[in-house]
Amino acid sequence: MNERTALVTGANKGIGKHIARLLAAEGYTVYVGSRDAGRGQQAVEEISAGARLLILDVSDPDGIEKAAAQVDQLDVLVNNAGVALSLDPPAATDVEEFRRTYEINVFGTVAVTNAFLPALRRSPHPRIVNVSSGTASLTWSTNPNPQFSPGSGTAAAYRSSKAALNALTVFYAQTLVADGFKVNALAPGARATDLTPRAAAVGGDPVEAAQGALHLALLSDDGPTGGFFSWDGTLVPW
Structure with missing residues (x-):
């Protein structure tokens, strides 16, 4: 085991797997959090060393x-697991969709963070990165921004859950x-993952x-906390 350790939830695919790979390349022992053992093991083998x-389902206490x-x-700790x-x-949007979305994106993050706080407190430099979304920005949702048309009001369950996650980050x-x-939140930008069909089709x-997540995970002791940052390191308005 390496001296430094990290956990990435939802790390068997997409952004999470890349975060795990980058942390491993930095010399961390990385726990690949995955609710599916087979997919998780495949990701571990692809990441290889470290x-x-x-096995971690963020909706299972x-x-x-x-x-x-x-x-x-x-x-x-990188709280990456999320659904849209x-x-x-x-x-x-029916209430059940809101419940299911918040169960993963909000309640799951709280449950995982609180459960792993004792282990994090044993670190001399504990770091928590919450993967949020630029579409959760209330400022960008009511003014022109580079990610989506203002006033659209779409993806209400997902975007409101990420706004709640931002508040918890603070x-x-x-x-x-x-x-x-x-403890900081990351706006990863639209990415080519299976989060949504649109993301898979047009994401970067x-x-x-x-x-961007790696940068927040490796912050020095004089780095920021309680912030909301884009993948390129710029501040995102709440």
Whole structure:
């Protein structure tokens, strides 16, 4: 095992797998969080050196606790697992979709973060990166921005869940700052992943987003906390 350790949730594919690969290249032992053992093991084999499979379904409280019991010390937690079930506006989205989306994107992040806090507290330089979305920015949602048409109101469940995640990022940062934590949110940009059909069709290289996450994971002790950053390092308005 390397001295430095990291956990990336939803790391069996997409941006998460690239984040895990980049952290492993930096010399970290990386726990590849995956709810599917087969896909997780395949990702581990592709990442190769430094990667370890950790069965982790962020919607399963018992499974989260079992996973946390396997990790004694953790330096970096990347909350990457997330879903976007539709691009519907709120009036066309049933409550169940909101529940399912928040279960993964919000409640799952809280459950994983809290379960792994004891391991993170054993690190001299604990870092938490929450993978959010530029479409969660209320400023960009009400003004012209580079990602989508203002006033569209689409993907209501997904975007509101990521806005909630942004708020939690601030609250974790504020309450953990005295313990040396750096907690930040990442806007990865539209990427060619299977998050949505549109993303798969027109998204950019997911490696760019992973590099943005890596930057936040490797922040020095004088780096920022409680911020919302784009993949290129620029600040995103709340």
